[in-house]
Amino acid sequence: MTAPRILVAGETLVDFLPERVGPLTEVESFDRRSGGAPANVAVALARLGHTPWFWTRVGDDPFGEFLTATLDEEGLPPRFVERDPDAQTTLAFVTHDADADRSFSFYRDGTADTRMEPGRVPDETLESVESVVCGGVTLAAGRSRDATLDLLARAQDHDCTVWFDPNYRPELWPDDDFAAVVGDALADVDVLKATEEELDLLGLSGDSPEALAEAALDEGPHTVLMTRGSEGSVAIAAPEAPWDAERAEHPGYEVDPVDATGAGDAFLAGSVAATADGETELTAVLAYANAVAAVATTAAGAMAALPSGTDVGAFRNSAS
Template identity: 65%
Template sequence: MNRENEILVAGEALIDFLPEEPGPIAAVEGFDRRPGGAPANVAVALARLGDAPLFWTRVGDDPFGRYLHETLAAYGLPERFLELDPDAKTSLAFVTHDETGDREFSFYRDGTADTRLEPGRIDDAVLADLEWIHAGGVALSGGRSREATLDLLDRAADRDCTVSFDPNERPELWPDADTYRTVVREALSNVDVLKATAGELSRLGFEGESAEAIARDAMAVGPEVVFVTRGDAGAIAVAADETSWDGIARHPGYDPDVVDTTGAGDAFVAGAIAALREGRDLAATLSFANAVGAAATTAAGAMAALPDRETVDSIREGSIAEE
C-alpha cells in the first residue's frame, strides 16, 4: 500500500551550525553546516520510515535556502510546497553543546523566509486528500507564519484530519511568556496528538503532581493523546478514554551512544505518527517512537542519523534480547 503524501508537515527549515567542540558559543572556534528545523526533521524522518509526507516550508532564494531545497528533495520530499522566497533570507541557528550532548540555540531569524508562510497556501482541495497534519511552535512565534499555521490547523480540524503538534519551546523567539502561552494554547484547541516535555506543558499553564496529571490537564483544551518525553528516562503516553488510543503507557527508552541530541524529539514525533497511523497501541507506539528518537542521537546533526525501519527494529530487538 502506498501511504506517501497522506501527511503534511508544516513549518521551518533552517541551517543548524553545529560546534566542533562543546562549550559556550564564544569559546567555539568552528561550526559545521547541517540542515535542520524541527518540522524539516520530522518530515525527513517520516520519509526515512517510508511515510514520505508533503512538506510546506519557505526558505530564502539564497545559497543556504537552495542547499536546503536540494537536501530535502534528495531525502524524497516532494517539491510541491518547498518554497523559495526571493525577498528574504534563510534562518540560521547556532547550536552549542555541553559535555552530555544537550544543546542550546542562538537564532538568526528576524524577518526570514520561514516567518513568511502565506495563509491559504494549503487550500481545501489539498486538505481533502490528507489524513494527517503536523506543525510546531516555532512557526507560531511571529510573522505571517503564525496566522498561516493557525489557519491551517483550524481548517484541518474542520475536515477531520488528525492534527499533531510539538510546541518546541524556544523562549528567545517569543516576545514574552504570556504571548507564547496564549498562542500555543489557541493552536492546541485544534490538536489531536500533542508531544511535549513536562516542563513545556507546565510553562503552557497546565498543572498536576505528575507527568500523567499534567498531560491530562492539557487534554482538557483539545488533544486526545499526549506524549510526554523525558529524555534518557523514556516517555509516557496518555490518551482520552473515548478515543481508539485509550489508556496510558510508559516506556523507559533506550541507551544509545549519544553524539548529538539535536532532532531526537523530532525523530520521536515521526515515529509516533508512523506508529499511530499503522494502528499500533500506545505501548507499541512508545517503543517504536523511542527507538527512532534514540537512533537520531548517534551522529552529529538532526538528520544525519535518522533511521530506516530496519534500524528501528534492530534497536527494539536488541533491547528485548538484553532483557
C-alpha cells in the same frame, strides 16, 4: 509516487554544529547541517517509509538552495516547498554540553520561515491526507503565526488527525506569548507531543507531570505524548482517543548519545509513522517512537542522524 497521506508544515533552517562542547564564545568552527524541527520530522517520516507533503518556506539564497537540494535528495515532493525572493533563510548556531544537551542562537529576524501565508495548502490536499503535523516555532513570529493557526483549523475541518509539538525555544518567544498563542492553538490539536517543561509553561495546573498532561486534555487534544529524555516517555489519553488504553509508558533505550538535537523530532515522526502503519496499542507506539529517537542521538546532526525503518528494526532487535 503514491499521494502522501501525511502533511508536515513548518520551518526549514540551517544548523551550525560546533566542533567541540562548550559555550559559543569558545567554539571556533562549525559544521553546516540541514535542520528545523518540522523538516526533521518530514525527512524522518520519509526514511521510515511514509513520505509526506512538506509545506515550508526558505530564502532564495545559497542556504535556501542547500536546503531545497537536501529535501529533494530525501525524496520529499517539492509542491509546497516555497522560495522567498525577499527574505533570507534562518540560521541556528548550536552549542553542546558534556551530556550532549544543546542550546541555540537563532538568526531569524524577518526570515523566510516567518513569512508563510495562510491558504497556501488547498482544501483538496487536506481532504486527501489523514494526518497534519505542525510545530510551535512558526507560531512565534510573523505571518507564519496566522498561517499555522489557519492550517490547524482547516485540518480539523477536514477531519485530519492533527499532531503538534510546541518545540519551545525561549530565544524566539517574547514575554508571555508562548502560553497564550500555543494555548489557543491546542483547541485544534488531537495529539500533543510535549515535555514537562512545555506543559508547565502553558500554565496548566497539576502537581505532577502526569497531572499536567491530564490538564492538557481539557484544552483540546485527545492524547498527550510526554517525552522524558533518557527516561523514555509517557502517554495520557482521553476515553475517546483511538488507542487500546488511556495511559502507557515506555522506559526508553540505553545508548551512548553523541548529539540530542532532533531527538524529539525523531520521536514525533516515529509516533506518526507507527500510527500510519495502523498501530493502536499505545505502549507499542511509544516503544517505536523511543527507538527512532534513541538511534537519532547516536550521530551528529538532527537530520543526518535520522534512521531508516531498517535501522530502527535492527536497533530494536539488538536491544531486546
